[in-house]
Amino acid sequence: MTRAALGALLSHWRRKPFQLVTLLVGLALATALWSGVQAINAEARASYDRAAAALGETRFARIARADGGMIAQETYVALRRAGWLVSPILEDRAEIGGASLRLVGFDPLTAPPSFLPGSGPGGAGGLAGFITPPGQVIVASGTAEDLSPEGGPEIVTVEGLAPGIGFTDIGIAQRLLQRPGQISHLILLPGQPMGRPDLQDIAPGLEIRPPAQSSDIARLTDSFHLNLTAFGLLSFAVGLFIVHGAVGLAFEQRRPVFRTLRALGLPLRRLLVLLVAELLIFALIAGAIGVSLGYVIAAALLPDVAATLRGLYGASVEGTLSLRPSWWIAGLGISVIGTGAAAAQSLWKVARMPLLAPARARAWALQSERALWAQGGAVVACLAVAAGAAAIGGLVASFTLLGALLIAAALSLPILLHLLLGLAARLARAPVTEWFWADTRQQLPGLSLALMALLLALSANIGVGTMVGSFRLTFTGWLDQRLVSDLYITARDEAEGQRLEAYLADKTDAILPIWSIKARVAGWPAEIYGVADNPIYPRNWPLLEAAPDVWEQVHAGTGALINEQLMRREGLAPGDRITLPGPWSVPVAGIYSDYGNSDAQIVIALDQLTSRYPEAERLDYGLLTDDPAGLARSLRDDFGLPAENMVDQASLKAFSLSVFERTFAVTGALNVLTLAIAGFAILTSLLTLATMRQPQLAPVWALGLTRAQLARIELGRALMLAALTFVLALPVGILLAWVLLNFINVDAFGWRLPMWLFPRDWLWLGLLSLLAAGLAALWPARRLARTPPADLLRIFANER
Amino acid sequence: MNARLLVALIWFPCAALAQGFAGLGSDAEGFALPKPDKGFDFPADHGAHPDYRIEWWYLTANLTGADGRDYGIQWTLFRSALRPGDPGIKDWSSPQIWMGNAGLTSPGRHFSAQRFARGGIGQAAVTVAPFGAHIDDWHMTANGPGIDSLEVAASSEDFAYRLQLSADGPLVPQGQDGYSVKSADGTASYYYSQPFYLVGGTLTLPDGDVQVTGQAWLDREWSSQPLSDDQTGWDWFSLHLEGGQKLMGFRLRQTDGTHYTSATWIEPDGSPTPYGDGHLSATPLATASVAGREVPVRWRLELPERGLDVEVSALNDGAWMDTVFPYWEGPIMITGTHSGRGYLEMTGYE
Incomplete structure (x- = not known):
């Protein structure tokens, strides 16, 4: 009996292969987008880490001369021979192949594993080619183009190096930089021997310096990844609509x-078990396809095809995208949960279906006024949940707010x-x-x-796009603000600082x-900065x-600037007084944004800093110049200032932005994919309806409208509905962005990103959604235009 | 790119030679080749031979602790020339590369550590008079002329040792007066041993220091291409037999499943008798699963000419050297027609 029942159930899919394809494709796409977003997040985080490492070797403690000078190579050898596991680094700016590079010389034999970020083939000649003259210089491919x-x-x-x-090898670096026998600093390796x-x-004269803390980039991107994850979840939800x-259709027809x-x-329980088993199998198949597809999406979006191959063949290489078992489990799991x-x-x-119920398939959700009222009630309930969540505050509540708002929007x-x-029908003459209006309503x-x-996809697009765009504009502005100087230098002591000032005065x-x-300000750890009286600050x-x-x-x-974090924690506004160490009570003159820093910050005049806090360290300077490289x-x-005491912030900025551009490209592609899924959902719905709608269309045809006219009307209807949906999605998307920026970011990170609107993006999105709906309607419309008149006639014979 | 990986890629040819790993194929072009009947020139030959591609100072010791337990240590220094023609460059561009391996094995624990160093800057080197070999703080230093009296030390995060060695027998040339043939093709190396060291010293383990005494065996070998292309790995035995005799034997595994064996029987007075291919028979009796590989840890060794038929078994099956080029190396116990202790090194088990 079970076997026969299973055969009967499955025969449906044999007769309706397109439905099966729809189910599997919808589920696979949903899983794929979810898995892809996860992989991209993981990969992006890894590349930030590499970038941070490349920019500062922040992961390792280092040993350097307390006075900032060069270390003699003999000192390195003496330390090694005493049992200290250290690895030498020589770095400085160098002219290579006609371009100025920050050259980092290291010893491949003693450097810690994964010292060199990125991946790719090595040069010719193996280690011998690397360490013996003329040697090799490893750069990012973008940098190589300039050389x-x-x-x-x-x-x-x-791939994966900072631009x-x-x-290069330390020996080669000593030659290129003409610093024989000199070392900038030593990396202190983990696992030092006993005794x-x-x-x-x-x-x-040497001292140990601990590894630097997590970089600003990583902190900033946390909020970005959080949002990207929410976006992946939304894509998944959109895909589930297809499923x-x-x-629903398959169950109604059966x-x-x-x-x-x-x-x-057949007992009801067994019928249900069979149906669940059927769905489970579909979920597993589609989940497997989805995970593979998600991997393809992630790999295609990240320019790293080589990593894909390595991942598929099981070699786990650091810093590359790899297909891990946990992925499969997570992907299959989410597919099964989604199907459920x-x-x-x-x-x-099915469980509640009376045994003697009318067996005819209903058009599966004929909606009555009553159902609409019920739906309206659900919308109100969702909005109430959203309002409650907004009142409670906190990260989880914010996400609840987000979800409730989206569901309410979709239901309404x-x-x-x-x-x-x-x-419209009332206005029609x-x-x-x-x-047309009546039929559309029906x-x-x-x-x-x-x-x-479609609404969810569009509003997610608008919302996340607005958030990402705002984030990017803000971040760019923040970088400009922070990196206002062209070259940053650090003196080795205060005497040198004074000499530097004299030396640089006319340069x-x-x-x-x-x-x-x-210092501690209002109980919070804080930094108090002094700024010089220079027009560049008010300007930038x-x-x-x-x-x-x-x-x-x-x-x-008579005033101090404070950062946003301090303002929010203490509820301060311009005009309020704040007590700085001393104690010095000073009015708050202004509040500035400070993305990427969780600590409080106060900015006062430089002469106030030096007179009130004479202990302030006076080593760092920013220089304004037209020729940072020459300077x-x-x-x-x-002057003899070591290169490690100079940071050319232009390259730091370029690199930070390139990291973000790469991730923004990913967002753009995800937008298109989500829309494609929504378009696919429309296509499947229209195709389903097309077969059911012949009884409604045949009389209109019989009254004199040609099939071509009918097809055009169908196409127009799809476009009109898509346009209406887009118009309704616009406020929802902006609301979504507002929640992301004003609740989730604030709760997670303590700063509020200003919202920027991008009407040109919306125009594109609107056109794109019309295109998707138009394409989806084209096929059913063409089918209608070509329906043989005999079929339409038969409606009257069969149905009446 | 992982710098370790980079190192692995480059070291590969040398490690393959030194350890008998698969995929040799590198030719000796430009490097000196061993010749028969050259004889040794001491103390100069205790030092490095940079004209040859690879070379090692390889010490193993079977020890007994004051706690009554058996221990073994290994101290190894490898030299590899990435390019021929070393005019004694004294900076980073020297093509000489050094690798040190240290191991410490007890019945229940096994430790290993590894060091790398560039030649030319003094981080690792070997001097002749007085003799001294070092990489970082690991060293093997003579307390007088020659290598009869040595101090050997190594340290790592979780173990260390410092041992005093004194030889109570002569140096022993292996093969034909130190010319040790490694295959039917005639590839060969220069090879001599000092198997007669008596040892005393201190092991430092995570639970504290242990005073030890015992015997040690130093191997010195250099060549430019000791293995043939069709040899995939080796099993090398050094046995200290009760009664004062020593036996060195190795089995080179070949891709066709056959083996090339060689052995040297050493009398208590140090007089060696070499046995070429086919005399020594080494048969695995049992394997253990170590680091995901099946490695033979119990063997039958037969040298009928000397009436030797013994079974050797590992003191600790898990004596895996988890280094960039991993291999198995650990102390063994001998039973059968003869008894005693020794060391076993096995490479190329993938």
């Missing part, structure tokens, strides 16, 4: 089968469309127009799920001391809130 190899070291390109940095003598006994539609099987004695969620309603209906779509179409229940999917446009002290330092004469106040010592060269060659 012309002529007689010097071989240029080897590797403007070249890695080493003290560092001071072997190498007096819901396909499962009602006669269910009834017959039950009548023949999408099919729960249908299964529930059919109601709003119903009302709008009713209004010509008979065909009147029929079709709405069948299309509403697909349109809800730069401005010398901006960046002096600060660490955008303030969130400020008194009218903010900079005058700051420089007169860095003369500082190094003429």
